[in-house]
Amino acid sequence: MNLLNNTITNINPLDTKAMQQAKERLNSLTKPVGSLGIIEQIAIQLAGIQGSVDIDVSKKAVLVCAADHGVVEEGISVFNQETTRLMVKNFLIGGAAINALSRVSEAKVVVADIGVNGPLFEHPNMINLRVKDGTDNFTQGPAMTREEAVASLEAGITMAQQQVDSGSKVLATGEMGIGNTTASSAIIAAVSGLSPEIVTGRGTGIDDKELAVKHQVVAKALAVNNPNQVDGLDILAKVGGLEIGAMAGMIIGGASLKVPVVIDGFISSAAALLAYKIAPACREYIIASHLSEEPGHQLMLEMLDLEPMLHLNMRLGEGTGAVMAFPILEAAEKVMKEMITFEELAKH
Numbered sequence: 001m002n003l004l005n006n007t008i009t010n011i012n013p014l015d016t017k018a019m020q021q022a023k024e025r026l027n028s029l030t031k032p033v034g035s036l037g038i039i040e041q042i043a044i045q046l047a048g049i050q051g052s053v054d055i056d057v058s059k060k061a062v063l064v065c066a067a068d069h070g071v072v073e074e075g076i077s078v079f080n081q082e083t084t085r086l087m088v089k090n091f092l093i094g095g096a097a098i099n100a101l102s103r104v105s106e107a108k109v110v111v112a113d114i115g116v117n118g119p120l121f122e123h124p125n126m127i128n129l130r131v132k133d134g135t136d137n138f139t140q141g142p143a144m145t146r147e148e149a150v151a152s153l154e155a156g157i158t159m160a161q162q163q164v165d166s167g168s169k170v171l172a173t174g175e176m177g178i179g180n181t182t183a184s185s186a187i188i189a190a191v192s193g194l195s196p197e198i199v200t201g202r203g204t205g206i207d208d209k210e211l212a213v214k215h216q217v218v219a220k221a222l223a224v225n226n227p228n229q230v231d232g233l234d235i236l237a238k239v240g241g242l243e244i245g246a247m248a249g250m251i252i253g254g255a256s257l258k259v260p261v262v263i264d265g266f267i268s269s270a271a272a273l274l275a276y277k278i279a280p281a282c283r284e285y286i287i288a289s290h291l292s293e294e295p296g297h298q299l300m301l302e303m304l305d306l307e308p309m310l311h312l313n314m315r316l317g318e319g320t321g322a323v324m325a326f327p328i329l330e331a332a333e334k335v336m337k338e339m340i341t342f343e344e345l346a347k348h
Contacts, residue, residue, distance in 0.1 A: 003154045004249070004278075010256040011281040014048030022047035022055075028341040036335060038309055042287065043332035049260050049285055050169075055336055057260075057329045060107040061163045062172040062319040063250055064091055064098060065156065067115030067242035068134030069179030070143070071221070076182045076214045078204050081134075084178045085116055091176070091318075092123045098174055098318035105326035107172070109319075110163060114155055115177075115242030127162075129155035131242050135183075138221045142238045143183070149237035149245055153278070156249025157256075164257045170329060171254045171261045172289075173247040173268040174319020178204075181294065184270035186218045186239035188296045190227040191273055192303065195219075199296035201266070201315075232277025240274065247271035248278065255282035262329070264322040265292030265315065269300040276304055289325035290314060 022044045027033050034040060046055040066088045072081045090096040091111045102109050112127040113120065117134040131151045135143035144152070160171060181203035188199045196218035202211055225238035236245050247263075248271040254261040263272050263286055276283050288301055290310035301308060309328055314321050 001150050003157055004150055007157050007252055007256045008279040011252070011279060013281065014284050015051040016048065018051050018053060019044050019048040022053045022336065025053055025336065028343065029335070029339045030342055030345055039328060039332050039335060042329060043336050045287065046260060046329070046332060049258055051258065053336060055333050057170050057333050059167050060105060060170040060172065060326055061110050061168040062098060062102055062107055062174045062323050063110045063112065063159050063163065064174035064176060064319055065112050065114050065243035065246040066176040068117040069177055069183055069241055070135050070137035071139060071182055071217060072179040073137055074139055074213070074217045075210065076217050077178050078206055079178050081117060081178050084176055085118055087176050088113065088116060088121065092121070092125055096318060097316055097320050098323065101320050102323045105323060105330065107323055107326055110159065112155070112159055112246065114152055114246045127159065129158065129246070131155065135241055138186070138239050139217055139224060142225055143240055144237050144242065146233060146237045149233055149240065152242045152245025153249035153252070156246035157253035159246065160250045160253030160257065160259070164259055169259065170326070171250060171259055172319050172322035173250060173261065173263050173271060174322065175243045175247060175267050175317055177241055177243045180241050180244065180267050182214055182217060183239060183241040183244060184267045185296060186221050187235055187244070187270040187273065188300055189218060189222060190229060190235045190239060191277065192299060193229065194299070199299060201294035201296065230277070232274040235277070236274050244271045244274065248275040251275040251286060252279045252282050255279070255285035259285070260287055261285055262287045262289050262322045262325055264289060264319045265317060266294035266297045267317055268322065269297055269304070272304055273300050287325070290321035292321070
């Protein structure tokens with residue numbers, strides 16, 4: 001708990017002076033004021049996060065957190081729990097979508113076991129931060145203890161610190177865990193007070209009958225556990241996931257280190273919502289990459305007052321939408337560093 005509390009204490013507001021300087025430079029460049037839209041907004045936010053108009057997004061890492069969910073036994077996914085382990089192996093050998101799409105921006109893929117069921121992975125590229133072998137079935141009681149929820153958050157903080165220490169200038173949230181759209185639906189229902197039918201989607205592609213079961217499962221989880229609407233840690237412990245906790249911790253950790261965190265889709269946004277509940281100051285360090293096909297995603301982004309940059313009809317997870325937004329951050333850096341002002345143009 002000390003690591004979590006100390007990290008939250010170290011989150012500072014964005015550098016408004018650097019943001020004003022970035023805005024003034026953008027307004028003086030050889031283009032109409034504001035004509036690059038979101039690219040300019042990102043440049044200003046990055047300047048505020050990094051405390052300089054000389055923004056740097058040269059080294060990027062997507063942190064893929066993996067964990068299993070006990071609620072899978074309720075029949076809420078077309079995939080079985082063993083798929084989590086299989087996909088982690090795929091990440092490690094470089095054959096998944098997140099690996100392929102990360103190569104577009106030469107981003108590093110970091111894989112961490114936060115709570116995968118079964119034996120520990122024996123692979124040199126695996127970061128072992130396992131809290132427990134998956135969550136408990138939250139239709140029968142809490143997904144985890146409050147202490148385990150803190151441990152998952154601190155695992156994410158540790159990951160953020162490790163990657164920033166190794167030179168990463170931008171972090172992105174990624175995840176793998178069969179059952180985690182059910183946990184994410186329960187999280188937004190708990191925070192918003194909306195019914196499971198409004199916020200729960202099809203996840204891995206379930207049919208109407210399976211979707212009805214998923215609605216019932218989320219409703220039962222909320223009724224059994226009665227999570228505290230204003231206590232992010234309580235919500236995480238009762239209806240969350242270990243990888244969701246780690247991503248929330250990663251966001252909090254990135255904010256404390258003045259590093260932007262690009263969030264992926266529905267599950268990453270559930271983590272961001274919990275991070276915001278636990279440490280409100282971290283919100284300014286979050287960049288929303290894309291709008292997922294999951295129905296609850298737009299609601300979560302609105303609650304966070306975040307605007308997604310991309311609309312690609314994606315719903316894969318893994319961090320794939322987040323890494324697709326990396327080129328926009330690179331564009332913001334190029335604009336700030338390589339465009340010239342009208343005053344400079346007049347001298348040529």
